[in-house]
Amino acid sequence: MAYRVMLVERDRLMLEQLSQTIRKTAGFELVARYQNPSEALGQGSVFQPNLILLDVEGTTGSNLLTEFHSTYDGVAILCMGEQWQAERASHYVQAGAKGYIVKPFTSEELKEAVDTFARSGMEVGAETITFFSPKGKSGKTTLIANLALALARTTHEQVGIIDADLQFGDMAVFFNLSPASTIVEAVRDVRFLSPVTLAQYFMPVTQNVHVLCGTRTPNLIDRVSIPAFEEIIRMAQSLYRYVLIDVPQAFNPTAIAAAELSDITYLVAMLNDGYEIQHMQRAMEIFEDWPDYEQRALPIFTRVTPCGVARQQELSRQLGYRVAAVIPNAYNVVSAAADKGRMAVDIEPGSELTKFVTKLALDISRGKRHQAEEDA
Ligand SMILES: Nc1ncnc2c1ncn2[C@@H]1O[C@H](COP(=O)(O)OP(=O)(O)O)[C@@H](O)[C@H]1O
Ligand SMILES: [Mg+2]
Numbered sequence: 001m002a003y004r005v006m007l008v009e010r011d012r013l014m015l016e017q018l019s020q021t022i023r024k025t026a027g028f029e030l031v032a033r034y035q036n037p038s039e040a041l042g043q044g045s046v047f048q049p050n051l052i053l054l055d056v057e058g059t060t061g062s063n064l065l066t067e068f069h070s071t072y073d074g075v076a077i078l079c080m081g082e083q084w085q086a087e088r089a090s091h092y093v094q095a096g097a098k099g100y101i102v103k104p105f106t107s108e109e110l111k112e113a114v115d116t117f118a119r120s121g122m123e124v125g126a127e128t129i130t131f132f133s134p135k136g137k138s139g140k141t142t143l144i145a146n147l148a149l150a151l152a153r154t155t156h157e158q159v160g161i162i163d164a165d166l167q168f169g170d171m172a173v174f175f176n177l178s179p180a181s182t183i184v185e186a187v188r189d190v191r192f193l194s195p196v197t198l199a200q201y202f203m204p205v206t207q208n209v210h211v212l213c214g215t216r217t218p219n220l221i222d223r224v225s226i227p228a229f230e231e232i233i234r235m236a237q238s239l240y241r242y243v244l245i246d247v248p249q250a251f252n253p254t255a256i257a258a259a260e261l262s263d264i265t266y267l268v269a270m271l272n273d274g275y276e277i278q279h280m281q282r283a284m285e286i287f288e289d290w291p292d293y294e295q296r297a298l299p300i301f302t303r304v305t306p307c308g309v310a311r312q313q314e315l316s317r318q319l320g321y322r323v324a325a326v327i328p329n330a331y332n333v334v335s336a337a338a339d340k341g342r343m344a345v346d347i348e349p350g351s352e353l354t355k356f357v358t359k360l361a362l363d364i365s366r367g368k369r370h371q372a373e374e375d376a
Contacts, residue, residue, distance in 0.1 A: 002027050002028060002029045003027060003028045003029065003050060003051040003114065004029050004031045004047070004048060004049045004050050004051065005022050005028055005029065005030050005031060005049060005051050005052075005053060006031060006032045006033070006034075006040060006044050006047065006049035006051070006052045006053070007019060007022060007030060007032070007033040007034070007053050008033070008034050008035075008037050008040045008052065008053065008054045008055055009033070009034075009035065009053075009055045009080070009103075010035055010036075010037075010055050010057075011035075011055075012035060014055075014103060014104065015033060015035055017104050018053070018080075018103060018104060018105070019033055021104070021105065021106065021107055021110065022053075022110065024107060025107040025110055025111065026107075027111070028051075028110065028111075031047040031048070031049055032044045032047040032049060037054075037064060037067075037068075040052075040068075041067055041068065041071050044071075044072075045071065045072065049072070049075060050075055050076065051075065051076050051077075051078065051114070052068060052072060052075055052076070052077045052078070053078050053080055053101075054068060054077055054078070054079055054080065054097075055079075055080050055081075055103075056079045056080065056081055056092060057080070057081045057082050060091070061079055061091070061092050061095055061097070062095045065077065065079075065092070065095045065096045065097060066095075066096075069096050076098045076117070077096065077097045077098060078097065078098055078099050078100070078101055078113060078114070078117070079092040079097045079099070079100045079101070080100075080101055080102075080103045080105075081100065081102065081103070082102065082103065083102060084100075084102050084193060084194035084195075084235070086231065086234040086235065086237075086238075088100070089194075089195075089238065090238070093238075098117040099113055099116065099117045099238075100194070101113045101194065101196060102194040102196075102197075105196075109196050109197060112196045112197075112199060112200075113196045116195070116196060116199065116239060126236070126237035126238070126240055126241055126242065126243050127241065127242050127243070127263050127264075127364065128233065128237060128242075128243040128245070128261060128262040128263050128264075129242070129243070129244050129245065129262055129263065129264045129265070129266065129364070130245045130247055130255070130258040130259045130261075130262040130264070130265040130266070131143065131144050131244065131245065131246055131247065131265075131266050131268055132247050132249075132255055132259060132265055132266070132267050132268065132283075133249045133267065133268045133269060134249070134250070134267060134269055134276075134279040134280060134282065134283035135249060135250075135269065135276075135279050136168070136249050137270060138249070138268040138269050138270050138302065139268060139270045139302030139303060139327065140246060140266075140268040140302075141165070141170055141171060141174060141246055142174075142302070142330075143266075143268060143300070143302060143327060143357070144161060144171070144244050144246050145161075145171065145174045145175065146353065146354075146357045147244065147357055147360060147361055147364075148161050148205075148209045148242075148244055149205075149206070149209060150354070150357045150358045150360075150361035151242050151361045151364065151365065152206060152208035152209050153358075153361075154358065154361050154362060154365060155241070155242075155361075155365045156208070157208065157240075157241035157242060158208050158210075158239070158240045158241050158242075159208055159209045159210070159240055159241065159242045159243075159244065160202060160209075160210050160211075160212070160236050160239060160240035160242070160243050160244070161209070161210070161211040161212065161243075161244045161245075161246065162183065162211075162212045162232065162233065162236060162243065162244070162245045162246070162258075163183065163211065163212060163213050163214035163246050164183060164214065164224075164229065164245055164246060164247050164248070164254055164258060165214055165246045165247060165248050165249075166183075166214060166215055166224060166248060166254060167248060168248070168249075169183075169213070169214020169215060169246065170214070171211050171213055171214060171246060172203075172211070172213040172214065175203075175205045175211060177203045177205070177211065177213060179203050179211075179213035180203070181200075181201045181213075182201075182212070182213045182214060182215055182216060183212050183213065183214055183215060183224060183229075183232070184215050184216075184224060185201060186198060186201040186212060186232055187224045187225065187228040187229060187232060189201075190228045190231050190232060190235075193235065194235070195235040195236070195238045195239045198232065198235045198236065198239065199239055202239075210240070212232070212236070214246075224254070226253050226254065226257050229254060229257055229258075230257050230261060233245065233257075233258065233261045234261070242364070245258045245262065247259070251286065259287075259297075262296070263296065264295075264296055264298060264364075264369070265287070265296060265297050265298070266298055266299075266300045266324065266325075267280060267283050267284065267287070267297060267298070267299045267300065268300045268301075268302060269299070269300075269301055269302070270301070270302045270303045271301055271302070271303050271304055271305075272303070276301065277315075277318050277319055280299050280301075280319055280321075281319060281320065281321075284297060284299065284319075284321050294322075295369055298322075298323075298324035298369060299319060299321055299322075299323050299324060300323065300324055300325045300326070300327065300360075301315055301323060301326050301327070302326075302327040303327070303328075303329045303330075303331075304326040304327060304328055304329065305328065305329045307326050307327070307328035307329070307352065307356060308326070311326055312325070312326045324360075324363075324369065325356065325359070325360045325363070326356065327353065327356050327357065327360075328352040328353055328356055330351065330352065330353035
């Protein structure tokens with residue numbers, strides 16, 4: 001079905017330019033266009049548009065949106081402005097718009113914008129999760145990659161991964177991707193990006209899982225500024241239902257910025273010699289500064305054998321904090337999968353790893369932060 005577009009744009013030259021773009025975009029038909037919003041409200045309905053592109057530059061948009069909604073009941077409205085700003089975009093969406101697009105836009109950007117709200121809808125808030133490790137080699141990249149696939153499979157929602165582990169980022173290797181663009185280019189271009197254009201910097205792994213890959217060489221890390229990184233996260237939040245962020249080990253500005261913008265920060269450690277408990281305790285103490293840390297900073301142990309609820313409870317007791325999840329030792333599964341450039345959850349759907357990762361995915365999608373005592 002073609003979109004029947006009504007274009008409302010105050011600036012005459014811009015109206016011309018956008019009209020041309022819409023006319024040449026496959027699947028879009030320009031059925032009406034107005035410079036004056038009140039004319040659009042008074043006369044436009046005879047053309048039966050099912051998509052309204054509404055210029056809101058320089059206005060709060062609230063009154064306009066209310067009027068357009070009551071005249072065009074059930075018609076999708078996409079607000080247009082000159083610059084991407086996360087707060088304004090979310091304000092328009094709260095006021096009833098389906099999304100926000102930066103003008104002038106290309107045919108590809110228009111299609112992508114409409115696909116995006118048709119697919120996930122900008123209106124749904126994203127659940128953002130940072131994966132932090134007190135020490136290196138924690139199993140967090142393995143966990144994120146498998147969890148992303150499990151979340152997409154169980155919820156059928158869009159999942160975006162941001163590889164911000166700027167020195168040891170290996171998400172691309174994990175998924176066997178040769179990224180055309182990485183977080184470095186995204187950060188470089190952020191001032192000119194909107195969520196729709198940012199989407200093109202993410203590489204598809206499956207239909208529902210996309211990755212913004214890390215830097216190709218560690219010396220590019222200085223090119224990632226914190227405010228730009230934060231803006232990338234906010235944009236990703238309007239593109240994906242779940243945003244999973246792989247951050248560098250230990251506390252540095254990147255990890256802190258991601259954690260501050262996240263609903264949950266998982267602290268991930270791999271059981272090895274027993275010192276992990278102390279490392280985890282020290283890391284958790286730092287997060288205690290957050291008044292709501294019990295809901296937002298949650299420990300996970302990987303390579304746990306034997307793995308199960310009893311062990312989870314025992315680890316919680318030793319640690320003095322409730323452990324959110326335990327991930328079994330999956331060395332064979334993980335390395336066999338890595339050899340084939342695919343993730344373990346896809347290769348071994350019946351494995352222990354898949355079972356525990358899927359359980360965590362279900363907890364996340366149901367908003368459950370702690371599982372142990374309910375299952376016990
Ligand atoms: N659950 C697990 N059980 C056993 N080995 C694991 C597990 N998760 C990861 N590994 C192995 O540990 C190493 C580090 O894993 P990785 O996910 O890259 O950790 P990080 O991102 O913390 O550096 C890899 O060789 C990986 O195969
Ligand atoms: Mg890693």
